[in-house]
Amino acid sequence: MITPYESHHRAAVTDLLTRSLLEEDAVESAELVALLSGSAGFVATDGDAPDAEVVGVALASTGRKDPAVGHLDLLAVDPAFRRQGIARQLLGAVEDLLRSRGLSAVRVAGNPPTHAWPGVDVRYTPALCALGALGYAHDRTAWNMTAELVEGSPALRETRTAQERLARSHVVVRAATADDLPELRPMILAEWGPAWAAEVERAVGGAGGCHVALREGQPVAFAAWGGCRPSWFGPMGTLPAAAGLGIGGILLRRCLRDQAERGITRAQIGWVGPVPFYSGAAGAIVERVFFLFHKAL
Numbered sequence: 001m002i003t004p005y006e007s008h009h010r011a012a013v014t015d016l017l018t019r020s021l022l023e024e025d026a027v028e029s030a031e032l033v034a035l036l037s038g039s040a041g042f043v044a045t046d047g048d049a050p051d052a053e054v055v056g057v058a059l060a061s062t063g064r065k066d067p068a069v070g071h072l073d074l075l076a077v078d079p080a081f082r083r084q085g086i087a088r089q090l091l092g093a094v095e096d097l098l099r100s101r102g103l104s105a106v107r108v109a110g111n112p113p114t115h116a117w118p119g120v121d122v123r124y125t126p127a128l129c130a131l132g133a134l135g136y137a138h139d140r141t142a143w144n145m146t147a148e149l150v151e152g153s154p155a156l157r158e159t160r161t162a163q164e165r166l167a168r169s170h171v172v173v174r175a176a177t178a179d180d181l182p183e184l185r186p187m188i189l190a191e192w193g194p195a196w197a198a199e200v201e202r203a204v205g206g207a208g209g210c211h212v213a214l215r216e217g218q219p220v221a222f223a224a225w226g227g228c229r230p231s232w233f234g235p236m237g238t239l240p241a242a243a244g245l246g247i248g249g250i251l252l253r254r255c256l257r258d259q260a261e262r263g264i265t266r267a268q269i270g271w272v273g274p275v276p277f278y279s280g281a282a283g284a285i286v287e288r289v290f291f292l293f294h295k296a297l
């Protein structure tokens, strides 16, 4: 049975994701469900009893950058219930919901600042097949980079020497707190837009962490982690006027050090971005590859 997703389904959906997703996503099931708490959609249950098991979920949201399109934020069916047409029904219901909002298309692509993935990891191959069968076209491709967070790895190289060099140029690097937001927020908004500002606010607000570089007391660069998912790094940005000083690499490694201290052994640098920079600054490799899809409604 297909019914609207409601907040009381969250625990059951968390369990469903834990048994349906790749290991690296499954371990963050609770965070993914919390992250997508503003999305709407449907669950599939095994029967219509009040305590029937949740065996499928599809969640969507209206585009934050382009409010004329919808985004599919999550789709999962219990491995024991696959190839029974459940994803087909869930997607049909989600498409009807988005049509009822007057939207003209649906994208299977991250809807910043609240996205669990940039698109569909290609290792979810049944999903690539299902989306193709259900009329979705693959358009763009995105990728993450993985940084190994083990002692001795380039990602955890010390930053002190480089920070001392920066200090001689009057640039101070430190962890950001909520007290930095009044100055950080307008800089990020003006240079990179509201999605990044929202992710940084969540990171500073306790979901993760953020490091800033200040010149004469004014922020000139930032890097954040955990704003969407604990193991994911980003966003980061350096104002053009402060580019070329090596600030980005320091802020990146300070964030990765935080993540290592949280017990994360492999950080995901999400939806990159300048591959040579992350390769050089943290020894990161391109690993997760995502296909993005769209369908006219």
Ligand SMILES: CC(C)(COP(=O)(O)OP(=O)(O)OC[C@H]1O[C@@H](n2cnc3c(N)ncnc32)[C@H](O)[C@@H]1OP(=O)(O)O)[C@@H](O)C(=O)NCCC(=O)NCCS
Pocket (backbone or CB within 6 Å): 020, 021, 073, 074, 075, 076, 077, 078, 081, 082, 083, 084, 085, 086, 087, 088, 089, 119, 120, 121, 124, 125, 126, 127, 128, 129, 130, 131, 133, 134
């Ligand atoms: C992708 C997923 C949701 C599909 O759920 P499902 O309920 O098994 O899908 P359906 O039974 O509705 O399949 C619809 C169509 O998709 C295609 N399809 C689905 N799984 C397929 C597979 N393993 N191989 C080839 N085609 C497949 C078929 O055309 C199918 O129609 P058919 O059975 O009449 O041939 C499920 O495999 C899943 O949860 N995977 C892990 C999570 C995931 O990948 N989520 C998407 C990431 S955004």
